[in-house]
Amino acid sequence: TRVAILISGRGSNMASLIAAAVEPEFPAEIVLVASNRPEAGGLATAAAAGIPTLALDHKTYPSRAAFDEALHAELVAADIDLVCLAGFMRIFSAGFVEAWAGRMINIHPSLLPLFKGVHTHEQALAAGVRLHGCTVHYVVPELDAGPIVAQAAVPVLPGDDADALAARILVQEHRLYPAALALIASGRARLNGDRVVFGNDVS
Ligand code: GRF
Numbered sequence: 001t002r003v004a005i006l007i008s009g010r011g012s013n014m015a016s017l018i019a020a021a022v023e024p025e026f027p028a029e030i031v032l033v034a035s036n037r038p039e040a041g042g043l044a045t046a047a048a049a050g051i052p053t054l055a056l057d058h059k060t061y062p063s064r065a066a067f068d069e070a071l072h073a074e075l076v077a078a079d080i081d082l083v084c085l086a087g088f089m090r091i092f093s094a095g096f097v098e099a100w101a102g103r104m105i106n107i108h109p110s111l112l113p114l115f116k117g118v119h120t121h122e123q124a125l126a127a128g129v130r131l132h133g134c135t136v137h138y139v140v141p142e143l144d145a146g147p148i149v150a151q152a153a154v155p156v157l158p159g160d161d162a163d164a165l166a167a168r169i170l171v172q173e174h175r176l177y178p179a180a181l182a183l184i185a186s187g188r189a190r191l192n193g194d195r196v197v198f199g200n201d202v203s
Helices: 012-021 041-048 064-077 094-099 120-127 162-185
Strands: 002-007 029-035 053-055 082-085 104-108 131-138 148-155 189-192 195-198
Touching (some): 002 012, 002 041, 012 029, 012 162, 029 041, 029 064, 082 162, 104 162
Parallel strands (some): 002 029, 002 082, 082 104
Antiparallel strands (some): 104 131, 189 195
8 A cells, every 4th residue: 555644744643654654564655745835844754764755835826726636646646545644734625535535544633523623632621521532534525524443532631731632642643543554554444435344344
């Protein structure tokens, strides 16, 4: 499975995927890291790991569709099988999502379907939940919806602020995303309609 990772920032989840994929038995290879922000710190991290990188500055494209078409062309040219969004902070046009339907996953820092969008840790604190976490899911046109591949939960502890919660969850993100990618790339998890099924499950 040839994987492209799309980032917009520091790329710590990207780094966890790259580190996992270095292992010979890992069922996917990271062949491209692309960012819509040329200044994304993750680009240097990827380059240092020997991964080809691409900066497509969305501000230089006349429209969302034009940016998405350019990105799509690059992914096709690199013969990408699966796209992993890792802190990619840009919404796609419906056409792009359709083109990669069933072949694009994302990590989101909440236990979906709770707390979609941004500021998820503030949302969790405001709601008073005692468990919070992260989710790897397939990407569908609706933001932070889509079939769930894997989740990890952490406790919300007395005195937590958004930063403390984010740090506790990030540790789990770095474990969860490579595990979810391995499940998909090895065929142990697969899409069946609007659900993810595992192993021999045909439900
Ligand atoms: C992560 O918390 C991810 O879940 C969210 O944005 C953050 C990206 O962090 N979508 P990094 O760039 O992977 O370090």
